[in-house]
Amino acid sequence: MIWKEITIHTTEEAVEMISNFLHEAGAGGVTIEEHVDNDKPRDTSLGQWFEIPPNDIPEGEAKISGYFPEELNIEAVIEEVKGRIEELRGYDIDPGKAELSVRDVSEDDWANNWKQYFKPLRVSDRLTIKPTWEEYTPHSADEHIIELDPGMAFGTGTHPTTSLCLRTLEGVIREGDEVIDVGTGSGILAIGACRLGASRVLALDLDPIAVTSATENTRLNGLQKQIQVVESDLLSVLKNNSGTDLQVKLPVRVVVANILAEIIMLFIDDVYQALQPDGYYIASGIYKNKEQAVEEALVAAGFEIEQTAREEDWVAFVARKR
Numbered sequence: 001m002i003w004k005e006i007t008i009h010t011t012e013e014a015v016e017m018i019s020n021f022l023h024e025a026g027a028g029g030v031t032i033e034e035h036v037d038n039d040k041p042r043d044t045s046l047g048q049w050f051e052i053p054p055n056d057i058p059e060g061e062a063k064i065s066g067y068f069p070e071e072l073n074i075e076a077v078i079e080e081v082k083g084r085i086e087e088l089r090g091y092d093i094d095p096g097k098a099e100l101s102v103r104d105v106s107e108d109d110w111a112n113n114w115k116q117y118f119k120p121l122r123v124s125d126r127l128t129i130k131p132t133w134e135e136y137t138p139h140s141a142d143e144h145i146i147e148l149d150p151g152m153a154f155g156t157g158t159h160p161t162t163s164l165c166l167r168t169l170e171g172v173i174r175e176g177d178e179v180i181d182v183g184t185g186s187g188i189l190a191i192g193a194c195r196l197g198a199s200r201v202l203a204l205d206l207d208p209i210a211v212t213s214a215t216e217n218t219r220l221n222g223l224q225k226q227i228q229v230v231e232s233d234l235l236s237v238l239k240n241n242s243g244t245d246l247q248v249k250l251p252v253r254v255v256v257a258n259i260l261a262e263i264i265m266l267f268i269d270d271v272y273q274a275l276q277p278d279g280y281y282i283a284s285g286i287y288k289n290k291e292q293a294v295e296e297a298l299v300a301a302g303f304e305i306e307q308t309a310r311e312e313d314w315v316a317f318v319a320r321k322r
């Protein structure tokens with residue numbers, strides 16, 4: 001099958017917004033390439049980093065490609081995406097030159113090529129992400145495995161926003177906790193929470209591709225009884241609009257959300273309502289220039305910041321409901 005590939009050269013800061021725009025415009029998949037620096041000092045205490053083939057993308061910049069079925073009106077998609085990128089400037093997000101190009105590609109060129117770079121990754125003492133097609137033997141009985149085939153959904157664990165969540169979850173989750181994962185993507189955080197002791201997780205996503213991927217990964221990990229995947233946002237669940245019988249009992253002790261700062265700020269009050277007193281909110285997906293705004297919004301909503309975790313240019317908060 002032939003797909004139309006739309007590629008945009010932009011900044012790291014704008015990557016997640018633009019990949020959302022491509023998904024919403026009907027992309028069957030989105031790939032992101034960022035600047036590669038294999039010489040950068042890395043924390044290797046938990047194992048080797050895998051070298052990523054170098055590219056010509058300057059530091060701070062990124063290349064995003066969205067893949068669209070041939071029969072879609074590609075001119076209309078380009079106009080829509082261009083318009084939404086321009087709107088970013090009004091939100092203080094710099095998309096750079098945002099040059100856009102289009103070409104025809106075959107499915108094999110994009111759907112499977114990335115798999116060769118996705119290797120087992122030890123994200124913390126107790127959690128290792130293992131692509132389903134790779135062999136891996138845990139080093140000890142305490143090392144828990146997240147089996148994953150993310151397909152076209154976000155969440156391989158290699159992005160700092162995801163690994164920040166997994167590491168902070170490790171310090172927060174207690175045996176038997178009930179958890180809500182808002183924006184579950186591949187289901188990686190929901191599976192990680194179960195591996196750390198959560199008894200039940202409600203995994204929410206608005207994107208049907210993510211819902212399919214999270215459901216499949218839940219099955220691959222044998223966690224169908226513990227993880228309930230629902231196509232919804234948090235507010236609809238709280239208002240009981242989703243028409244689904246929830247398997248977690250509200251309010252829960254932990255909510256985790258790895259979404260963009262702009263979206264995180266929209267549903268802070270919903271998270272507050274979904275949490276027990278003293279419950280924890282792990283909020284990730286925050287680019288460094290939005291750190292202060294999100295912190296202020298969390299405090300204003302009644303949270304106390306217990307931990308601010310950073311990786312590369314990204315920030316995650318562990319906030320406690322007062």
Ligand SMILES: C[S@@+](CC[C@H](N)C(=O)[O-])C[C@H]1O[C@@H](n2cnc3c(N)ncnc32)[C@H](O)[C@@H]1O
Nearest residue numbers: 154155162183184185205206207210233258259
């Ligand atoms: C950055 S990905 C995170 C995926 C995964 N949880 C991880 O940590 O790697 C964000 C996900 O949130 C979903 N999303 C965006 N806005 C949402 C909302 N308001 N409610 C639920 N999901 C949302 C997107 O479809 C996407 O799958």
